[in-house]
Amino acid sequence: MISHIIPCPPTGNGHRIVLAGTDLIFESIDNIFVYPLLDIDRLKQAISRALSIWPILAGRVLINEDQYLIEFSDLPIPFTYIENDQLEYWPNLPVVVDDMTICKPFIDVVQYKPMDESLLRIKVTRLLRSNEYVLGTSFSHLVGDAASNIHFLNDLSRFYQGLEPILPRPIFDRYLWTKDDADVSLLSNLKPYQNADKREIIATNFIRDQTTTDQLNISFSSIQLEKLHSLTDGKDEVTVHDVLNAYMIVTMNKNSIEISNEYFQRAYILVNYRNLLHSIALTGHVANSFVIMLTSDFPNPFSLISIAKTIRQAINKCRNEDFLMKWIPTADLMMKQIIKDDKLICVWDTNEVVINSNFKYDWSNQVDFGMINQCRFHTITSLKSYFRIFHLNPIKDQEDHWIKDNDGAEVSFRIQKGEMKNKFLETYQQDIETNFINVE
Incomplete structure (x- = not known):
């Protein structure tokens, strides 16, 4: 109805x-x-x-x-x-x-x-x-x-629930850039926009990847994430989230190098820039307020700390106001051309991963309609070498009560079928069982 x-x-x-x-x-x-x-x-x-x-x-x-x-x-x-x-x-x-x-x-x-x-x-x-x-x-x-x-x-x-919304209220007006705002010297650096391709080509590649890869959903408890973070000794202010992504990359690299002599050398990160440029995007700004940042090459693609530090450096670079004031209008200009050419930017190289995380938002808690720890949240779509990170859903304990590990995480992505998938799962299970003793 x-x-x-x-x-x-x-x-x-x-x-x-x-x-x-x-x-x-x-x-x-x-x-x-x-x-x-x-x-x-x-x-x-x-x-x-x-x-x-x-x-x-x-x-x-x-x-x-x-x-x-x-x-x-x-x-x-x-x-x-x-x-x-x-x-x-x-x-x-x-x-x-x-x-x-x-x-x-x-x-x-x-x-x-x-x-x-x-x-x-x-x-x-x-x-x-x-x-x-x-x-x-x-x-x-x-x-x-x-x-x-x-x-x-x-x-x-x-x-x-009969409650008033939490401030701030939504802000809808958009800041509009002109061609004069763009910095043409950055054009060569905006790789994800340069790699845009025709929709039909991306659709064909998507279908191919769906047949050659399997989806994995890897869960980490809050205790396991804390242990992973402790391996960095708090170096360079890397976060739990940085280390989680680094763990996924280094685990895939150590296995793929044995199978195909290939490995991931850098990562795209989708970074929210709200509240960094107050004149453009306050906390309540309703828009697509994110940039797609490509990290530098990992100095050591088999080191947890090295990858985590590289991820943190890229995120910190995005949070520089001068950088954003040049980067955003240039990306805006390129995006308009991409749409005019009927293309999409869903393209990355085989030695790159994408990190698109929702770990900042606890969907099942923030949309629970007052039913604490009883709302389960789901979304759709996994892509090859594309990490989507969310908080864990609540589960029922042995006494049939709903409980939730509020700081745990699920990482979803697609991985090559067969040996690559099996070796990744084997390494992950061993790391969980040994409390990450072999992770460096």
């Missing part, structure tokens, strides 16, 4: 914003949340209130010559409610689920259709046999990135 929810009160008033080049991501952010209970009427009311302070989501995309805009048109968003008597209960799944056949029935995916398509779709499925509720959300990437998405969903969660 499909209904429509309007913002109450309407606040868009036909306001329009022009999207920056870096906002032009014509995909959706699709997530699933599973709860033991949901009051559907209360949820609809919460959505209506949330749309009132998020009028961008009640808007539509417009195109004016070579500009993409969003008009805050106060239009309704589609809400679907169905009941499922086939599934016995929600299965024990990893955070990142790569099999679309599992998730597809539970998400009403936003499509890119200027003037017609909603920028947000919500679907609720009640599992009659277990009385669980599956909330599927689809959020247009043109509106913003993961930080924007979880900001909205946290506001929705709080409205559902």
Whole structure:
């Protein structure tokens, strides 16, 4: 059953914003949340209130010559409610689920259709046999990135509980760059934008990788992450997150060098720059406020500390205001050209990995609708040599109580089938069993 929810009160008033080049991501952010209970009427009311302070989501995309805009048109968003008597209960799944056949029935995916398509779709499925509720959300990437998405969903969660949203309120206007703002001397350094390719070529490569690789979901407890971090002796202010990524890379390198005499030499990192340039992106900024940073070559690609330090150095470089003021408008200029050429930037070399982490955001906690440690979160899509990092979901203990390791992590990625996958898993299991005694 499909209904429509309007913002109450309407606040868009036909306001329009022009999207920056870096906002032009014509995909959706699709997530699933599973709860033991949901009051559907209360949820609809919460959505209506949330749309009132998020009028961008009640808007539509417009195109004016070579500009993409969003008009805050106060239009309704589609809400679907169905009941499922086939599934016995929600299965024990990893955070990142790569099999679309599992998730597809539970998400009403936003499509890119200027003037017609909603920028947000919500679907609720009640599992009659277990009385669980599956909330599927689809959020247009043109509106913003993961930080924007979880900001909205946290506001929705709080409205559902009868609470006011946590400050800051969302900020929608975008800073628009001109060609004069770009630094042409940086063009040769923006490798991910230079490596853009035609959509059909990327689609072909994606299908090939799906057939030659398997998805892995590797979990680390908070205690294991603390142990890994201790191996660095706090050198150069590397974080737990830096060391986790370094561990994944060094483990893959030590195994791949034996199999193919190849190894990863550097990493792309997606870095959020909110609150670093106050005039451009405050904490509540709703946009795609991130840069894609390529690290320098790892001085020692088989050393945990060496890789962790290199990752930290790249992130610190991104947080320099002078650097960002040159880098962002140059990336913006290149992104506009990429879109004009009908290309995508989902391209990296075989000796490079990508780190796209959500470890900063605890989705199951921040969108729990008041059901502490009882919300399970899932998202979709894994790519080859592309690390996606999330907090662990809650689990049930032996007494059937929900518990959660709040500082644990899951890393999801795709890896070459056969010997490479098997050797990686073998090394990981040995490291867990020996408490990382052989990690250097």
